[in-house]
Amino acid sequence: MSDFEPKVVAFVCNWCTYAGADLTGTSRIKYASNVKIIRFPCTGRIDFMLLLKAFANGADGIIVSGCHPNDCHYTSGNFHAKRRWIVFKELMDFMGIDMNRITFSWVSAAEGARWAEVVNTTVARIRELGPYVSYKEMVNRPVEEEVRNE
Amino acid sequence: MNNLISKAKELLEGKAVHVVIGYEAGPTGVARPAFITDPSGADMLIYDDRCVQNLAVYLTKPEVKSLGRMAIVANLPVMRSIMMLISEQQLFAESIVVLGISDKGDLLDIADIQVMQAYIEKSDLSNPARDREPLTALNKLSPGERFSYWQKELSRCIKCYACRQACPMCYCTRCTVEVNQPQWIPVQSNTLGNMEWHILRAMHLAGRCISCGECGRSCPVGIPCHLLTMHLVDQVHDYFNIYAGTSDKMSSVLSTFEPNDKESFII
Numbered sequence: 322m323s324d325f326e327p328k329v330v331a332f333v334c335n336w337c338t339y340a341g342a343d344l345t346g347t348s349r350i351k352y353a354s355n356v357k358i359i360r361f362p363c364t365g366r367i368d369f370m371l372l373l374k375a376f377a378n379g380a381d382g383i384i385v386s387g388c389h390p391n392d393c394h395y396t397s398g399n400f401h402a403k404r405r406w407i408v409f410k411e412l413m414d415f416m417g418i419d420m421n422r423i424t425f426s427w428v429s430a431a432e433g434a435r436w437a438e439v440v441n442t443t444v445a446r447i448r449e450l451g452p453y454v455s456y457k458e459m460v461n462r463p464v465e466e467e468v469r470n471e
Numbered sequence: 472m473n474n475l476i477s478k479a480k481e482l483l484e485g486k487a488v489h490v491v492i493g494y495e496a497g498p499t500g501v502a503r504p505a506f507i508t509d510p511s512g513a514d515m516l517i518y519d520d521r522c523v524q525n526l527a528v529y530l531t532k533p534e535v536k537s538l539g540r541m542a543i544v545a546n547l548p549v550m551r552s553i554m555m556l557i558s559e560q561q562l563f564a565e566s567i568v569v570l571g572i573s574d575k576g577d578l579l580d581i582a583d584i585q586v587m588q589a590y591i592e593k594s595d596l597s598n599p600a601r602d603r604e605p606l607t608a609l610n611k612l613s614p615g616e617r618f619s620y621w622q623k624e625l626s627r628c629i630k631c632y633a634c635r636q637a638c639p640m641c642y643c644t645r646c647t648v649e650v651n652q653p654q655w656i657p658v659q660s661n662t663l664g665n666m667e668w669h670i671l672r673a674m675h676l677a678g679r680c681i682s683c684g685e686c687g688r689s690c691p692v693g694i695p696c697h698l699l700t701m702h703l704v705d706q707v708h709d710y711f712n713i714y715a716g717t718s719d720k721m722s723s724v725l726s727t728f729e730p731n732d733k734e735s736f737i738i
Binding site: 369370373374377390391397400401403404405406407408409410411412413414415416417418419420424425426427439455459460462 | 612622666703711726
């Protein structure tokens with residue numbers, strides 16, 4: 322599958338990673354263009370359902386990124402997010418959903434180069450894994466077919 | 472059991488409570504919840520192995536609350552549910568009388584919330600032994616095998632939400648699945664939506680599930696959905712050393728944090 326271009330959705334916080342990604346651009350650092358960045362007020366705002374909806378709408382990989390611990394603009398949003406991702410990851414693992422397709426990271430506003438690295442490594446990993454066929458199959462399965470299989 | 476009946480009678484006669492929530496034998500011999508408002512009805516109360524439902528779910532229902540002050544027949548899972556409801560401010564400790572039942576089926580003397588807390592603290596709070604076996608077996612499978620296992624199980628889901636209705640912790644009057652702007656969970660039953668629903672339910676119960684297994688028991692198509700929440704009970708205990716429903720003052724696991732929470736996957 323050499324012509325496969327992964328679709329990666331990045332959920333980032335406004336104060337650190339989004340500013341960091343801005344710095345990547347103003348520093349003229351090139352990075353994979355497969356990523357589509359969605360800006361949130363805080364990692365604490367990123368609901369796990371949004372990640373599921375990204376996969377349901379055709380994403381092959383996801384990046385979730387925000388401020389380093391102790392650097393949250395709202396003091397504790399990223400700590401809350403951390404607990405949520407610990408639990409979410411364990412649940413996803415238990416249901417057999419491939420957690421290699423989701424990258425969780427902390428990228429500060431000063432880490433423009435690091436943001437490029439996070440995106441590039443994630444895109445390379447998803448390229449290796451290929452399209453998320455098992456999830457896409459589930460999305461595209463028509464209801465009628467499921468009823469027939471009963 | 473005689474102790475339970477006489478105690479219930481005494482409470483109702485003295486007008487200490489207006490309703491006793493307990494179990495009675497149904498016409499086919501299956502135990503079913505009973506709401507006893509008259510002292511003479513207390514003779515119908517039973518407590519034995521057939522009494523498996525988690526009665527705490529009724530404590531937050533407006534139809535039951537409107538009857539007045541409540542007494543409830545409570546085994547360990549029910550007591551832990553009551554603790555959770557009090558800690559989440561869904562219930563006043565003063566508004567109920569707990570007719571505690573021990574593991575052996577004897578009536579306990581639960582005078583107040585501290586006595587109940589002491590009883591809960593010295594009990595085994597991990598998942599029940601009958602559920603630990605399938606949990607271990609599932610954890611031994613490869614991710615791909617687990618994925619197809621859950622796909623197969625969840626394909627039977629008919630979106631009746633019995634798992635939600637039976638759960639004492641699912642008391643929201645407007646659940647996310649009833650929200651349609653945006654429509655988070657598809658209304659019809661399809662594999663993707665079924666999986667999204669069960670992920671959502673398990674996530675909303677993370678750190679709040681008290682391992683009663685009522686969700687799996689109430690499922691009309693036999694999906695072992697209680698394993699999802701029970702898996703998170705194990706994980707929450709491993710990561711944060713917390714069991715739900717142990718104190719009336721505990722805060723929910725996902726709405727608090729410790730700065731030194733350990734994880735190894737965030738780069």
